[in-house]
Amino acid sequence: MSVTQQSDARSAGSFARAGWSVSRVGFGAWAIGGTWGHVEEADAKAALHAALDAGVDFIDTADVYGDGRSERIIAEVLEARGGERPIVATKLGRRLDPHVAEGYNAANMEAFVDRSLANLRTDRLDLVQLHCPPQAVLYDPEVFGALDDLKAKGKIAQYGVSxxxxxxxxxAIEWPGVVSVQVIYNLFRQRPADLLLPRAADKGVGIIVRVPLASGLLTGKMTRTTSFEADDHRSFNRAGEAFDVGETFAxxxxxxxxxAVEALRPLVPENATMAQFALRWILMERSVATVIPGAKNADQAVANAEAAALPALSDEVMEAARDVYDRLIAPHVHQRW
Structure with a gap:
């Protein structure tokens, strides 16, 4: 990564096609919905409040996170706060059973949008993303025409693709109505920077980075003996049994x-956690509009937001991080995703 690609993490992230500027650290609301072990509702709400108090103004959720629990918690927090609302992005498609391309039709998508409208207690969804659809969906003009129709009806403001x-x-970025692409990009998944991120930037498409901490591996807190609850995807999806294996530990x-974490540990700046270092590494890429780490409590939410204030990483640190990736990680993931 060249110096010209480095970015002030505290500057606003851009969704140029949508005309939006957002905080470069957002809030990922998968964990407060489900499949990350149990999270008390009070802790989930405290995490959201803390993130918003810290200046976060972009929240990402989906209709399947806790079967709508995540969306409903967000709605309750935003109603309690009042005032200016953050941008709330949700997703549709994963409620389909079976999850097949044919299910992405106008009737089903509108029904999913209507359900999210009710869960989020709003008249219009800020951003709806196709939720990692079958590849054929991305080649179907009827799908994107249906999304345009939902915009025309006033049910959604913008749409994107995860x-x-x-x-x-x-x-996805070839479709003119797509304002965002959500993708996994982190110290363990560096391939998007080669082509997708710069091309999206050229087209004004905002990049939303998910799984930034590789399901917690990049917090540096896990060991060989760490255990996970039965309803945590890090327990039941290690081989891709439930959904794409790339979503679990990247x-x-x-x-x-x-x-690889141990090889990266010496690169962590003084007075920063490994998780903050991992987030700051992502924000060195200026084409990233926002990164959406999850948080199960207020302390985690604040620490995530504070990563945006870390100084830029040096070229030497960036090169060393790339070396760890090339030596240990790339053979497992680079050509898969």
Whole structure:
């Protein structure tokens, strides 16, 4: 990464096609919905309040996170706060059973939008994302025409696509109505920077980075003996049993991830946590509009937001991080996603 690519993490992230500027650290609301172990509702609300108090103004959720629990918690917090609302992005499609391309039709998508409107207690959704759809969906003009119709009806303000693979993101940004692409990008998943991120920036498409901490591996707190609750995807999806394996530990074998974390640990700046370092590394890429780490409590939410204030990482640190990726991680993930 060259110096010209480095970015002030505290500057606003851009969704140029949508005309939005947002905080470069957002709030990922998957964990407060489900499949990350139990989170008390009071803790979930405290995490959201803390993030918003810290200046976060972008929240990402989905209709399947806790079967709507995440959306409903967000609605309750925003109603309690009043005042100016952050941008709330949600997703649709994963309620389909089976999850097939044919299910992404106008009737189903409008029904999903109506359900999210009710959960979020709003008249219009800020951003609706296709939720890692089958690849054929990205080639179907009827799907994007239906999304345009939902905009015309006033039910959604903007739409985007959440993808698993770089190639899917490259296809998504060709649709003129797509204002955002959500993708996994972190110290363990560096391939998007090669082509997708700069091309999205050229087209004014905002990049939303999910799984920034590789399901917690990049917090530096996990060990070989760390255990996870039965309803935590880090327990039941390690081989992709429930959904794409790349969503769990960024697709990196757990033991390999632990080895790479130890190799990265000396690069963490003084007075920063490894998680903050991992977030700051992502924000060095100026094409990233916002990164959406999850938080199960207020302390985690504040620490995540504070990562944006860290000084820029040096070229030497960036090169060393890339070396760890090339040596230990890339053989497992680089060509898969």
């Amino acid at each position: 993808v698993e693979k770089v190639e899917e993101g490259l296809k 697709g990196v074998p757990y033991e390999t991830g632990l080895e």
